[in-house]
Amino acid sequence: MAVQSTDLQMLESLDRAQLHAHATRYYKSGGQTEPEVALVVYGDACAVLKDYARTPGWFGRLIAPVLIWREATALRRLDGIVGVPKLYRQLDARGVLIEYLPATPWPQAKPAEAAYERLDALVEQMHARGVAHCDLRAPSNMLVDEGGQPYIVDFVARVCRGGAWNLPWNWLFRQFVGADESALAKLRVRFAPQLATARDRALLEERGPVERIARGIGERTRSIVRYFVGS
Numbered sequence: 001m002a003v004q005s006t007d008l009q010m011l012e013s014l015d016r017a018q019l020h021a022h023a024t025r026y027y028k029s030g031g032q033t034e035p036e037v038a039l040v041v042y043g044d045a046c047a048v049l050k051d052y053a054r055t056p057g058w059f060g061r062l063i064a065p066v067l068i069w070r071e072a073t074a075l076r077r078l079d080g081i082v083g084v085p086k087l088y089r090q091l092d093a094r095g096v097l098i099e100y101l102p103a104t105p106w107p108q109a110k111p112a113e114a115a116y117e118r119l120d121a122l123v124e125q126m127h128a129r130g131v132a133h134c135d136l137r138a139p140s141n142m143l144v145d146e147g148g149q150p151y152i153v154d155f156v157a158r159v160c161r162g163g164a165w166n167l168p169w170n171w172l173f174r175q176f177v178g179a180d181e182s183a184l185a186k187l188r189v190r191f192a193p194q195l196a197t198a199r200d201r202a203l204l205e206e207r208g209p210v211e212r213i214a215r216g217i218g219e220r221t222r223s224i225v226r227y228f229v230g231s
């Protein structure tokens with residue numbers, strides 16, 4: 001078993017202000033409805049801080065804790081899967097510290113064909129653990145390293161499988177699993193058309209009932225948020 005470095009132990013124990021002070025890069029600088037996402041470096045150790053603490057107003061106070069709870073519970077449920085960042089620490093209701101992935105977002109990476117198969121297998125493993133991601137249509141939520149290992153980040157939209165008795169919820173869950181699969185089809189069509197099958201292309205045309213509803217809710221929510229926060 002790998003021994004955790006002292007630098008990583010130190011990094012994990014830093015408070016929020018110290019974590020920001022050790023940030024060497026912000027992947028996202030935050031906004032009215034968005035977190036700051038920072039690469040934090042301490043000696044030889046790195047981690048990523050996803051933090052809504054400086055997100056203003058009711059979004060920061062009310063919505064952010066729900067999103068962080070959703071992210072943290074999914075990461076705990078997926079713990080140990082290679083390709084999903086480890087949750088190092090939940091700071092509080094508004095922030096999580098997670099494993100840094102030395103990888104590039106899918107759109108910029110131009111991954112080899114084998115990476116697409118590995119991504120399919122990773123998404124299958126995630127579904128087997130009972131988590132549908134629900135935001136794989138955003139290709140920046142998938143990363144890949146130089147060895148072709150794929151990674152998935154950003155679990156705030158996830159839907160988890162319910163108990164065995166919860167048939168309606170599990171029907172919904174399967175619809176979201178289907179939406180993840182059609183997002184992978186879309187990824188192939190867009191970034192590796194030579195791998196895309198006729199079924200992939202057909203999947204893009206058809207939308208399941210849940211996907212239509214989810215998209216409708218998503219679009220409506222975004223316009224309401226935009227109306228209230230003006231961004």
Ligand SMILES: Nc1ncnc2c1ncn2[C@@H]1O[C@H](COP(=O)(O)OP(=O)(O)OP(=O)(O)O)[C@@H](O)[C@H]1O
Pocket residue numbers: 027028034035037048050085098099100101102103105138140141153154155
């Ligand atoms: N663990 C990580 N290791 C390396 N990079 C990461 C990690 N987590 C996030 N990132 C980078 O930060 C970006 C934003 O992170 P994330 O998707 O979690 O935040 P977000 O608010 O949902 O952003 P967006 O709205 O762009 O999807 C990712 O696209 C990725 O480039």
Ligand SMILES: [Mg+2]
Pocket residue numbers: 138140141153154
């Ligand atoms: Mg994201």
